[in-house]
Amino acid sequence: MSLPDNATFFLTYLALKFFVGYGLELSRLVPLILYHFKRKYICKTEAECKEAWAPGDLGYETRVSEDMLIVIIVFCYSVIAPLIIPFGVLYFGLGWLILRNQALNVYVPTFESNGRMWPHIHNRILASLILYQVTMLVYFGLQKFYYASLLIPLPILSFIYGFVCAKKFYPAFERPILDVAAKSMGEVPDMELIFRSFIPPSLNSEKIDDENFED
Numbered sequence: 001m002s003l004p005d006n007a008t009f010f011l012t013y014l015a016l017k018f019f020v021g022y023g024l025e026l027s028r029l030v031p032l033i034l035y036h037f038k039r040k041y042i043c044k045t046e047a048e049c050k051e052a053w054a055p056g057d058l059g060y061e062t063r064v065s066e067d068m069l070i071v072i073i074v075f076c077y078s079v080i081a082p083l084i085i086p087f088g089v090l091y092f093g094l095g096w097l098i099l100r101n102q103a104l105n106v107y108v109p110t111f112e113s114n115g116r117m118w119p120h121i122h123n124r125i126l127a128s129l130i131l132y133q134v135t136m137l138v139y140f141g142l143q144k145f146y147y148a149s150l151l152i153p154l155p156i157l158s159f160i161y162g163f164v165c166a167k168k169f170y171p172a173f174e175r176p177i178l179d180v181a182a183k184s185m186g187e188v189p190d191m192e193l194i195f196r197s198f199i200p201p202s203l204n205s206e207k208i209d210d211e212n213f214e215d
Contacts, residue, residue, distance in 0.1 A: 007081035010073050014087040017070070022098050028106075031055070057110045058103050060117070067095070068124050075132035079139050114177055119170045126162045130155050 024030060038052040074088030103109075133154045140148035 007077050007084065010077055011081070011084055011087055014070065014073070014084065014091055018087075018091040018094050022094050025098055025102060028055075055107050058099070058107045063099075064117075064121060067092075068121075068128065071125060072128040072131060075128050076135045079132070079136045116173050119166075119173050122165065123162070126158060126165075130158045133158060 035052050039049055043049045043052055070088065070091060074084055074091075077084045078088075133151065137148060137151045137155075140151065
C-alpha cells in the first residue's frame with residue numbers, strides 16, 4: 001500500500017526540517033551572512049557592529065509555534081502513515097540536543113517567564129493530542145474497524161485531564177516563585193521558617209512551652 005500524497009509531503013517537510021534546518025542552526029550561516037552585510041553597508045560605529053554580531057534570544061515566538069505544528073502533523077499522520085513517527089522522533093531528539101546547546105551556549109535570553117509559558121504549551125500539546133484521538137477514531141471508523149468504538153473514551157479522558165490540570169496545577173504558574181519575589185523585594189527569605197510553616201502543628205518537633213496552655 002503506497003503512502004498518501006499528503007503524507008509524503010509532510011515526511012519530506014520533516015526531513016528537511018531536521019536535516020537542513022538544524023544544520024543551518026548549528027552552522028549559523030544565515031546570521032553570519034547578515035552580519036557581514038550589516039557590517040559593510042549599515043553599521044557605522046563599533047557599537048552597531050557589536051549589536052549586529054549579538055546572537056539575540058532563541059526566538060520562542062516562532063520556534064514554539066513551529067514545534068507545535070510538527071506535533072500536530074506527527075500525531076495526526078501517525079494513524080494514516082506510521083512511517084512519519086521515526087521522522088518525528090528524530091526531529092525532536094535532534095532538536096533537544098541542538099537547541100539545548102544553542103540556548104545554553106549561543107543565544108542570550110532577553111526575558112525570563114519563570115515557568116509561566118508552560119501552561120500555554122501544555123494546553124496546545126493537549127489540544128493536538130485530542131485532535132489526534134478524534135482523527136484516529138474517524139479514520140478507524142471509515143476503515144470499518146470493529147473495535148473503533150472503544151476509542152471514544154479517549155478524548156473524554158483527555159478533556160477531564162486538561163480540566164484537572166487547569167484547576168489544580170495552572171494556578172501555581174500565575175504566582176511568582178519565591179526566589180523572584182524575594183529579589184524584587186530586596187529581602188532574603190528565611191527558608192527554615194518557610195519550611196516549618198508547611199509542617200502541621202502535631203508533627204512539629206519544636207518544644208511547646210507549658211505557659212501556652214491554660215488550666
